[in-house]
Amino acid sequence: MTISGMTGFARAEGEHAGQRWIWExxxxxxxxxxLKLRTPPGLxxxxxxxxxxxxxxxxxxxxxxxxxxARDAAAAAPIKIDxxxxxxxxxxxxxxxxxxxxxxxxxxLAVRGVVQAEDVAEQxxxxxxxxxxxxxxxFNTAIDKLAEARQAEGRTLRAVFSEAADRMEALIAAARxxxxxxxxxxxxxIRQRLETLSPDIKLDPARVAQEAAIAATRADVQxxxxxxxxxTLELRQLLTKPEPAGRRLDFLSQELTREANTxxxxxxxxxxxxxxxxxxxxxxxxxxxxxxxE
Numbered sequence: 001m002t003i004s005g006m007t008g009f010a011r012a013e014g015e016h017a018g019q020r021w022i023w024e025x026x027x028x029x030x031x032x033x034x035l036k037l038r039t040p041p042g043l044x045x046x047x048x049x050x051x052x053x054x055x056x057x058x059x060x061x062x063x064x065x066x067x068x069x070a071r072d073a074a075a076a077a078p079i080k081i082d083x084x085x086x087x088x089x090x091x092x093x094x095x096x097x098x099x100x101x102x103x104x105x106x107x108x109l110a111v112r113g114v115v116q117a118e119d120v121a122e123q124x125x126x127x128x129x130x131x132x133x134x135x136x137x138x139f140n141t142a143i144d145k146l147a148e149a150r151q152a153e154g155r156t157l158r159a160v161f162s163e164a165a166d167r168m169e170a171l172i173a174a175a176r177x178x179x180x181x182x183x184x185x186x187x188x189x190i191r192q193r194l195e196t197l198s199p200d201i202k203l204d205p206a207r208v209a210q211e212a213a214i215a216a217t218r219a220d221v222q223x224x225x226x227x228x229x230x231x232t233l234e235l236r237q238l239l240t241k242p243e244p245a246g247r248r249l250d251f252l253s254q255e256l257t258r259e260a261n262t263x264x265x266x267x268x269x270x271x272x273x274x275x276x277x278x279x280x281x282x283x284x285x286x287x288x289x290x291x292x293x294e
Contacts, residue, residue, distance in 0.1 A: 004294040005153025006061040010145035016134035022068040023142040030062035038066040059244045168232045178272040246293035253287035
């Protein structure tokens with residue numbers, strides 16, 4: 001399993017008992033997992049199961065899930081007549097005797113609530129449970145499709161991180177070479193500076209070497225380079241682990257930033273400073289893309 005992104009879109013649709021349902025899911029970046037549901041009235045009992053399904057599939061991301069439920073146009077629209085209401089209306093009219101015209105059937109059918117579509121009629125417990133099971137199965141299908149879309153983004157991100165790791169390793173190798181030449185370069189700079197300031201004074205080679213050693217110690221960046229190399233190795237390992245890597249990548253990018261900044265601050269060589277700045281550029285790219293990883 002490779003790393004997964006947090007953006008994607010999925011759609012699943014189907015039919016149950018003459019009703020068509022459509023699930024649409026959209027996911028964007030988020031520090032945690034946040035699911036916003038939009039379902040038709042009367043389906044609130046589905047929410048716990050829907051949230052459990054999302055929590056079982058994802059760890060991070062802001063998800064929006066909407067359900068559209070409608071009678072299939074190809075199917076006949078069954079109706080239900082509330083005969084009890086009709087009886088009450090007739091009895092109410094009889095109290096007026098001959099003072100009003102007796103109600104007609106077409107007039108009774110026009111009274112609100114007498115004719116009901118089956119989808120608004122009262123469902124049995126078995127019918128409601130069957131509908132909820134079908135809708136939950138459809139949601140799981142949409143969740144699986146969304147996971148595939150996020151994994152496709154993850155494959156793109158994995159290539160970006162792999163390229164960044166390659167550049168980090170190349171820059172670390174260049175920094176090692178530059179740092180190895182630092183003591184000799186420091187000795188030469190000190191000798192030239194002293195000769196410029198005091199051309200008539202004979203320099204003590206031992207004293208100059210001591211000063212160069214002190215300068216080289218202050219500019220020693222081996223520990224920073226070792227930690228940068230270790231963090232780069234961890235970056236490669238995170239790309240192949242099955243666990244969500246987003247939070248770990250966030251932390252790792254912070255550590256890389258700290259080491260690259262320290263390298264630049266300790267550098268006494270223009271070439272090493274340039275390498276350090278290039279390292280910071282790569283680290284910034286890693287940090288930016290880490291925000292897209294689950």
